[in-house]
Amino acid sequence: MQKIVECVPNFSEGKNISVIKKIAAAGKIKGVKILDIEWDKSHNRSLVTVVGSPSFVFDSVFSMIKIATKLINMEKHVGEHPRIGATDVVPFIPVSGISIKECVALSRKLGKKVAKELKIPVYLYESSATKKERVNLADVRKGQYEGLKKEIQTNPQRKPDFGLAKMHPTAGAIVIGARKFLVAYNVNLNTKNIEIAKKIAHKIREKNGGLKAVKALGFLVNGYAQISMNLVDYEQTNFDKVYEEIEKEAVIMKVKIKNSEIYGMIPLSSVVSAIKETFKAEGFKEDQILEKRLYE
């Protein structure tokens, strides 16, 4: 099976479109596809979504970081969103035929190269973190660019994973890591009673002893009670399982599921896994999907 990885580098530029375009253009190399470019003026921040074979995505992302290092000056950066560097965060995300472990290795390799060739200190986060205190992005980014600049040389706890304990004079520092693909999934109930959605969300989320790797909140959306979820590891709990559990709870609460929404992108393996489970089709494989074979 072909290995496919996604990477979504975040850059501290959300106003100057020509800079954002130059960064994305640097990432547009053979073997990858730029799926999306987003920016936000008040955050003064942009995201580029790149997908493809691991080695090509690696090269694409390094090119973008290199250009961003030249074009973005953190000494002049103002924006609402927390940030510590010109290229702020770089998550590698497994999509198909690749493990989170391989994505961790990829993130470490990129970290080393960035530190060595671009002289930027690198922190590893999420699955790539080397310490508990660096798993969460918010912890790594504490004090932001300005705060880290003061602390990095003196506080040993803030020593980077790669590179010297010294900010790059204009590009600051970078957080690199690997995390699982996040599936955004909502279930709407045929009731206006938001309390029911909140109760079900409470019941099914991992935090309260519910389903593994499920984050859930109750909302009122377009006049219907909605359970809005992030499935942070669909290999542990996929959307079919979530639907089934919500259906059970709905019966107890005497309401019905109106509909559900898969929000944004989803890996083929999540869809195939839902088919396997729902129709007891254990032998079903991604390779049986004609379109997949077409492009191998």
Add this chain to the structure above:
Amino acid sequence: MQKIVECVPNFSEGKNISVIKKIAAAGKIKGVKILDIEWDKSHNRSLVTVVGSPSFVFDSVFSMIKIATKLINMEKHVGEHPRIGATDVVPFIPVSGISIKECVALSRKLGKKVAKELKIPVYLYESSATKKERVNLADVRKGQYEGLKKEIQTNPQRKPDFGLAKMHPTAGAIVIGARKFLVAYNVNLNTKNIEIAKKIAHKIREKNGGLKAVKALGFLVNGYAQISMNLVDYEQTNFDKVYEEIEKEAVIMKVKIKNSEIYGMIPLSSVVSAIKETFKAEGFKEDQILEKRLYE
């Protein structure tokens, strides 16, 4: 959405591998993928499965027919499988973003070109048929090569749709048309009682007033009663609907579904449609599947 069509030309050569390879090689052009090459010695027949954009598939298939016309001599052909020509049958099958109507147009275009440039009489069948009596392949192929050769010039009912009413001296005639994608789907019950599978098959198949576009038979496979189905138009009845119906019947018969099998290839749209129905996810689209976007 990118248009994808499948075509599975059948050739009257199943023994001489070098001939089969030459035919398939002629079809291997830019813009198409040869998914499969199969042959059978006793049938003395081979199939090549080619997929891609309509115009490329058209060119690929014409190249194969041209070579087969040169390399296969029907005057010397012996085999168990019914046939009327060197290239015997050419079905175009919609996979994605293309209608059956467009496939009919494609088949007619190929028919004209084959008749004009290769001097082979062409019959249109299935959705491309110009008369009721030509919808079924068996009817078009009546009498096979030897029988048609005698009748074609004298019986007006056997006048081809394209070309002169005269067999090609070595390549005979060709049947070309468009048909829907066939999904092979089996459901196994946790019983050895084949009669239950037969009863359920009888109940759900279109022939006996059941589900549209569903053919079903009951078998005993590996010690379990199996309902073996061909879904000849999954846009009318998809596998999720079939599973649901069988589940209802199984409850009545006091048995359970052991598992189910999607056999062979399946278009992504069938899988996406099953997800939409099962999880009431009306808004879900093929384009949300990351791998699909990757290769657009």
